[in-house]
Each structure stands twice: as C-alpha cells, then as structure tokens.
Amino acid sequence: MRWKSAAAGLALLLAAACSAPTVPRAEGTKATLGGASACARSSAPTGAMTPTTVDVIEQAYYCILDNYYSGATLDARKLLLAGFTAMTQELNRGGRDVPEAMMPPLTGDRKADWAAFEAAYRKVTDRVPQLADKLAAATLEAIVAALGDNHARWTHDDTRSPDYYDGDRYGLGLETNANAGHLAVAVAPLFVTDVVGGAAQEAGVRPGDVIESADGSATFVNGKPVPPAIAALNPVYPEARPVELSLLRRSTGRRWTVTLKPGLFTPTPDALRMVGSKLVDGKVAYVRLRGFATDGATRVLREITRLRTGRTLTGVVLDLRGNGGGSPVEATRLVSAFVHGKVTAYQCDVSGQCDTSRTDDTVELVGLPLIVLTDRDCASACEHFSSAIKDNGAGRLIGTRTAGVISGPADPWLLSNNTLLTFPSKHHLGPNREVIDGVGVAPDSYVPLTPADAAAGRDAALAKALTLLQE
Template sequence: MKRLPFVLLVLLLAGSFFAFKSSVARNTAPPEKYEQIMELVGQLLSQAHFSPQNIDDKFSEKVFDKFMSDLDPEKNIFLKTDYDSLKALYGNQIDDEMKGAPVKSFLAVSSVFDQRNSEAQKWTQSILSKPFDYTIDESIQLDGDQLQYPASQQEREDRWRKKLKYLSLERYVDLLDERKSNKNQKGYVVKTDGQLEKEARLKTDTVLSRLFERYKVKFTTDDKFNMFMNAITNTMDPHTDFMPPLDKRYFDEEMSGTFYGIGALLQQADGKIKIASCNVGSPAAKSGQLEPGDIIAKVAQGDGPAEDLMGYTIQDAVKLIRGKEGTIVKLTIKKPNGTMKVVALKREKIVNDFDTYARSAIIRDSVKNTKIGIVYLPEFYAAFDDANGRRSSIDVAKEVQKLKEAKVDGIIIDLRNNGGGSLFDVVQMVGLFVGKGPVVQVKDRINRANVLDVKDESVLYDGPLAVMVNEFSASASEIFAAAIQDYGRGVIIGSTSTYGKGTVQRNIGLDAKTGITYGESDLGTVKLTLQKFYRVSGGSTQLKGVESDIVLPSPLDESKLKERDNKDALPYDEINKAAYTPWKSYWNLNEIKTLSEERLKSDSSFRVIKENTQWLARENDKSYPLNIDAYRQERKEIKQKADQIIAVSKLKNKLNISLLPNDPNTSHIDDKNKEERVKQWQKALSEDIYLNQAVDVVDDMAHIDKLAKNGNMQH
C-alpha cells in the first residue's frame, strides 16, 4: 500500500472523504485481515496523528510491554523467562508488522498466554481443594506495576495461591457476616465456620472456572488481536482507539439510549469492568453512588444471588445489567479508594430530554437577602443533523435571560462531570459573557493555529460569574473555564484541576477495498487524535487541565483518573497568545480567594474529606492482608473513613432552591418520571456542600460589585 498523500491529510482535517489503495503490485496474494489492518493503522498513525511517534523499534517495545501488561495486569500469568524470550524475538518486530511484514508477534504472545492459563487452571483446582489457613500473617500485592514477572514456576504458583486465598477470604468474611445478621431469622440454616470456608472456596472455584472457560472459548484470537491493536493505538495516545465492527456497533447502541438499563457506559480495563461515565438523569447518575472509575465486581437480579464479573466481557456484563423496565439490579461496586458497596438500581428507559438539556434554578439567602442563579449544563450538546434541533449555547442563553429577568445577584455555571461536546457551542457560550473576541486556539499537526472567536460584540450578562468544575470536566468544559479564567471574567471553583483532555478525535473507518472510509467499515474503526486545543493565553488544556482559582477538596483528589495519570498522554505545551482584552471587574481575585480560604478554615466537612481521602489513598497503595483479623480490621477502618466522607458531604442546613415559575424544563410536567427527576435535582442542589461554597463566592463578588458601584455613584 502506498503512503497516504499529504494533501489528503488536509482533506481529512476538513472532514472530506478520502481513500487510498496500493499502487505497488504485490507478487503475493492479497494481505490477510490482520496484516491489512495493521498496515492501514500504521499509515494512519504515522501520517495523520496530531503528534506521531516514530514507528520504530522503540515504539515496538513500548507496544509489546503494554500488550503483555494488558493480558497480565497482576503479573501472575507470564514467567520472567516468557517475557524475556518473547521480547527478544518479537519486541522490535511490531513496527515491521505495521509496515507490511507478516503478523507473528501477537500470535506468539497469545500462544504462551493460552499455555500459561491452562497451567493456572490446573493449579486452581488443586489449591482450592484444600482449606486455607487465615491465621497466618501474609499479604498479597495486586498492583502489577509494583511487581516483576515471577522468576520461577514455584513463585508464579505461590502468587496464584495468594490470589485464590484473597478471593476466598473476601467471600468467607461475607458469609460470616451474613450468618451473624441472619442467625436469628426463622428458617435460616446456620452453618459452621468450616462449612462456610468450604462454601467460599467453592464460590471462588466457580468464578475462576468461568474465567478460564471464557479464556478458552470466548477470548478468541480476534479478541486478542483487537486488544493488541489497542495496545498500538493507545501507545500513540490514550484517546486514539481501535474498534472492531462489533464494538463500534455496541458503542453506537450505548449512545442511542433506546434500551432499559441503568444508563452507565462501561469499559474493560486491567481485566475488570469499570464505569466510564453515567448518562445524565439515568438511574446510575441519580443514585449519586456511581462514578467513573468504579469497578463493577458483581451483579445480582433483585434479591437473587450475585454473579461475579471476573472474566466477563463488557457485552456479557451488559446482558446482566440490562433487563425489563422497573426491575431491580444490584451492583457490588469497588470504589477507586478500595471501599466496597452494594448499589440497588431500578432499570429505566434512558431518556435524553430533561436529562441532557440546560436548566436553571435560584438559590435564595434570606440572611444576606441575595439571589444567585445556577445554570446546569451536563454536556455541550448540538443536533448536528437537524437545523432546527436544540443547541446548548442557545439554551444556555435562554436560561441566563430568565435569571436576569428574575434579577439575580450573580450566576454560577455548573460544568461538573461535563465531558464536552460541540466546539461551536462552547465558543458561542463564552461570547454570552465576554462579547467579541477569541475563545480558543486549535492547532493541527502542521502547526497551523486557528483562532476561534466570537463576532458579536453584545454581552448577554455582565454580572458576577463563577464556573464550577471537577475532575471529570473535560474538553469543551475546559475550553469554557479556561476562557473565563483568561479573560478574568469569573472565578473557577472546584477540584485542583479539570481532567486535562485537550485533544480532538475523529472516527475513521478501515475498509478492505478502499483503505479508508467515513461510512460503514468491514475491518474496524480508528478514533484518531487529529488536533489540540490551546487557551487564548497560549497554554494547552492538555494534561494540565484548568486549575481552579478556589480549590475545594474532593473525594477523588488522590485517585489517578486524570489525563496526566496516563503515561502515554500527549504533553502540555504552549503557543503564542491570541490578541484579547481582559475583562474589567470591580472585584479582585486575590480578595475573593482570601475570603473563601477563611471560610474553608472553619469548615470541618472539607477538612474531613481531604484528610480521609489522603488516608484512603495511602491504604489503597499497600498490599492486602490475608490474615482474617487483619483483613477485618483494615476493612473496618476503610469503611469508617468512607462513611465519614459520605456523612459530611451533605449540608445540614440546606440551601433554599427555587425553580423558575412557568419554566417548561421544570414546571407543569406531565411525565411522572421527569417530575421525579426534577425533584431529585432540586434536592441534590439543596444538599450540595460544593454549591454552597460557590454561592458564598458569588455573594462576595456581588457585594464588592455593589459597594464599588455605589461608591462610583457618590463621586
């Protein structure tokens, strides 16, 4: 296949269709599917990626290590000799395979993987046939990054023994606790410790048997190849992905919202099923108990037995989680800080009206006699295929106008958990508050920096303004927050920084006949990073994100969930500033920060959140005890710290939240489900300790503004 002509890259960036075919006659038969996919992906990465790494031996070795780690995240499958011999033979061959050489590396790794799993299956049956001694003081390290591959079969088998003991200990303690709570219940059969210990091992054996069976039957060569391709694309950067046709259709279905379920997007990482995001207004989001990064360990149908998800694919997990409308599904969740909890959710049809669109409310303070408006925007939505469809910038303008007419003293824009969306709309939305001027700079790989600006000089709202963000405010949310911060137009309040995704992707299909397509693809799809965002002040939002002016401690502060926590993330850099004029305000940021810091000093809630979060992070980095008394004590301490965070995270003196009268978004609702969601949103706002701090900040800004304006009038 010929190299992708450079002129076609320009067409690619402009959104035009392009394709390429081989211009060199092959003396051999047409390439097999794996070879064709790898060569097409290699060309895309090297010739169209925003910041391509050289596809050479060094790149090849990084991909090899990533693929080995993805297959064996806990380093208990491959031996050190396996790693060394495979790397010596194939570690520097992957780049050649991406340039047309026969694909051998992943096949060789897969073969050894299958062999080692077969050995582990035999050990598992033998180990689980005998009782464990939980009085021995020993521990297990489950973080593969802190381990080396085992040097011998004996060391590897001992890692499996400890893993099986740990899994059985979890189940044994659960069974003991269940017996304690139910022993006085009529009809409950009280079993001995020995019987429960054996039952725990049998449960573990069932889970592991399913895992090994899936490896043999369902984890096909194609599945391993898809994982291998993602090791390649993710080594280029974390947001460049390979999706086989089936996965692409699956993700499209997830986005459609036409099924009954809990409304959580799942991802498979490190051999576990994790929550990637929660659809706004879905059962998952409304529960307030699920967050990105949570691991789904088990799934139960109502009060039925829980299915362990170890070894499950995403598709298989989804089959358990989805079901009939109104039925209950119970998820056993492991939080990023190591705590476990069971969350019961009622399945609903996922809707996208109230839950997606902007809406507003007013927070009234009878003591200060102020009214602060809040505009909640879950995403920067736009109906790209419908000229008459709703757009986030237009809807936000309407909400701001309503709040102006209600004569609020200030406005808060809530972008927490807003993962981004339409670039056009975020530019227009910044214009509502700053008027004419540049908003963001977008650069492609040939170093062209295009400035996206607002043409309209009019400003819809010029009063006190704050923007609330958190760790999951990403992409377009970061553009908005950065522009407001750079102009000095408002105060950014929230986590230490936003997520840090400053890159732009586009889906490009791999076609067996034409090479590249924007339509249906028979070989798969590459989500390719093509551009990068930069602030008007010149710095990128990539990696660094937007740092809050006023930092409020968050339970996720210590969790490694941001862009900067991925070693393959693109770097932060800077370009020239755009020409812009900062906003002139009466209030001074340093004064506002000082007032906020004084309040936080006396706020025990945020102190508890910060201290407990740091403690949980330290605990989560340690190895896990296999002594039952130590295990129980550790679990008790972790639960206490987590419960304290939950307890202080809701306001005791609730905020006075009022909805705007005659608002079609929140009043006169015929849909009972929608009405209930409105009430839940209103209740959540009233108990929100973070919103409470933001209201105080905007109150300060409004007070200073009022004093300054009165002083000017006297002159």
C-alpha cells in the same frame, strides 16, 4: 460502544462528540507510507463490522503515522512493541503460548519494522486460529493506547442488550468523587456524590455514603486510591458481575454491606437533563450544563434570557461540574456571550505551528458577572470554555481543578472492517498558550465537595459563588 457507569458513560459520549466533528462520510483518503489501503476520514461506519485482521492492524498503523498529531515524528517501534506485548498477554489469557511469539528486532525503519512485525504476528495466529479475533483486538487496542492520548480511541464494540433503548445507561447507578480517569488526583475518602438510578437507588444508597471497600479491597490505602476497587464501581457493558460494597453513613455511624448488580437502567430525570436552570436568591441565574451538545450555547443563553425576563439579575452562575465536553464550537460560542475580541484557544501541530480560535463576536454579550463551577469531571470542551473564561478575565472559576483531558479535537478515520479510529491531528493550548492536557484548569477559589455536604445536600461551591456576586 461500551456502556459504563452513569457519570463515566455520559463523559464518554460527550467526549466522543468533541472528538468526532461533523465531516462528510468519506471525504477522501490519504496515501500511506506502506502502500496499505488508505484510511478514510469518515463520521460513521458504512456497514456491518467485519473481523479485525492483521491487514486492518496495518491500515491503522499507517493511518496513525500519516495523520496523528505527532505521527511524523513519533517512534513507531513504540506502537509495535505495545501491540506485540498485548498479543502475548492475550495468548496467556487464552491459556496458550507458542514458541514463535517472540518480538522481532526493530530498526526504526517504519516499513521494514512493520514487515518484521507482521511476519511474526502471522506465525502466531497461524498456530492459534481460534484466538485470532481476540489477538487482533488486543493488538490494535494496545497500539492506539500507546499513543497516550486521551482523545485517541478505536471504536469497535457495538454490542447492546436486546432491551437497550436510547436513554438507558449501564452500571451501578452511582457517581463518586473519584473515577478511573482521575485516580492520580483522587482524595480520600471515596464517597457517593450522586445516585442516578439502578441498583444503587434500589438498595437505598445515598449521597455522602463513604465507600470503604469494594469486593473486599479497601478503596484507599495510605491516602492513595486502589485502582481495582475504583474500577469495580465502573463495570463495562455487558459485564454483570455483582459488586460488594462496604459503606459508612457518617451522619448516623451506620456501617453495612450491600451487593449491587450492574445493569441497564433509566437514569433519574435530573441526570438526563442536559440543561437545567433556576433563579437563586431572586436575582441570580443558575444554569447547569452537562455537556456541550450542538445547541448547548443556545440553550444556556435561552435559559438566561428566560430567567431575566421581568427582573434585574445581578449575575450568572454556570455549573459545569460533571460536564464531559462536546463541541468546541459551542464552547467558543458560549465564551463569546461573555467576552468579545479574545483568543479562546490554539490548535498546534507537532512543529509548533498553531491555528487560533477566537471569540464569535456576532454573539450578543450577556453583560452580567459570571461565575463558573468546575470539578474533576469537567473535561475537553468544558476545559476549553473554562480556560478561555479564566485567561480572558471574563469570569471566575469556583470548585476544583478540571480533568486535564483535552489533548485536542479528534478526527474519525474509517478502517476497512467498518471500525473507527479517532485521534487529534493537532493539540490544544489555552489562550495564554498554556498546556491544559494532563494539568487541568485551576479554580480561582478551591471549594471541594465533602461527604458531609453531599449527605446534607449542601452546595458549598454555589454558596461561595453567591457570596462573590454580592461583593
């Protein structure tokens, strides 16, 4: 696994929890189109990772065609072209190119096209055996990426630092109002929303500080984000290249430059806390849930009960900002604490046949007005919950639109080199059969975080929620 910044790393881990439901380690296999060794449904590798070869790539190719949501209908030539393109790009990065590296003609016959692809691929790797591992990894990564599915990934890099321990994160130790996954909707200026440890904390960076440039590149140009500048703020483990930031503290007018070196760090206690709660105004239960872990709903309801003991509450504010997802079962259970007898989502195949997810009416109703705080980092199971609450009239959403990263719960498939493919076999629709993936869930009240609010520690969204609960 690759360790990213605190915010991105948490989102990735929680998304992985959603995309890898609990299944037997190897409950079975499925015959493939090409007769290659079948991929096995599996929750974890059974041994050490071995080299990725063209045979592994073939296995992944047929695994996708046999099991992916639209595998039966997609044009497999798209996958092979993406893989071959990535291979030639990796050749160039390795300072090599060979005359045999030419894409063969493809006809649309999946078996024949694979045979042509494999023959051309082997000609290349036979010429540059020293690059074989990198070429294979680049090819398979590109094939999976060509699906264009935010719940599809190939997990193959488990390199960790010798001083790694559970709870560590990797990065600069800061979170911002924009990240690489949401650049299309990022709004200037780029600013620090939280400091969770690491180099940013040591350098005295504060929430509200505006990041005007990263490594000499402006973060926004003509109102549009600059991807390389944003990416510099989310270094991938084990990269340790220092990042130079130009900062503006609007409250004082101070401008300065700081160089931050990414590394492993222990986050602040608040950043590590999956569930936090407090009593607000003496009568409102505020609960923050950072991810739908396997006991997420139970822990939220326990906190509401604790805050309710000995007093009369007028409402619940559930803060899901930064919630990267997790278990769709837990999302459904938490919805069920606020409404019964409703549909929470549909999981549909490529032909439009859908399974219906419904509330679990054995869960006791809370019986209090609910307001949910959302933002662009509320993803996957978080969006399942948010859309179910909104569509069923069980509460109101305040903040900003959710991430739109909810293609569908993904299943894990074990490849012969002990790496995992994960991708959905069905796609997610909201309770009104609306597409949320790529779109997100719109808030009922749009209340974005501003640099001034972040710097002053003001929470305008929470303030709006408290106002609505008084009405």
